Amino acid sequence: MSDSLMFNNDAYVLLETDRPEQILTPAEMFAKLQEIVVKFADDLPNDVRQISGTDARVQYLLDTSCELDLVPGEYVQWYAVRLEK
Template sequence: MPDPRMYESDTYVVLEPGQPEIFLSAPEMLEKLQKILSERQDDLPQDLQKFTSIKDQAQHLLETSCELDMEPGQFIQWYMVRLEK
């Protein structure tokens, strides 16, 4: 059973081809996904098509995935990380 502390982070590392890695807070990550999804409502992954709002789509994606294909050879990946304080 996974340690519940694994899910106590609110920071994500974001990886995109040709870009340096960036760290985003959970609200910033949600906003980034909403922006991406708003630009591709006509080309959504099947599991997101059941959601009517972009916010719900982004929240579902954030909670259930760690990668989104953008176009052939392009993607965005995100991983929850815990930064030492």
């Protein structure tokens, strides 16, 4: 049985082509991926395109991936992190 703590996160580190890294909340990361999924709908990997609905595609990406190659020379990567106080 997997440890449920493995799926808890406080934030995401976002890396994009030619941009400094950003720290995003889970809601902000979801919104960012929504924009990307809509903008690059035709360039998404086949497994993602087979899923119906933008929100379902975004959730699938968050659950199964940490990187998308968008178009030649452009990428987006994200990593879930837990912040300690």
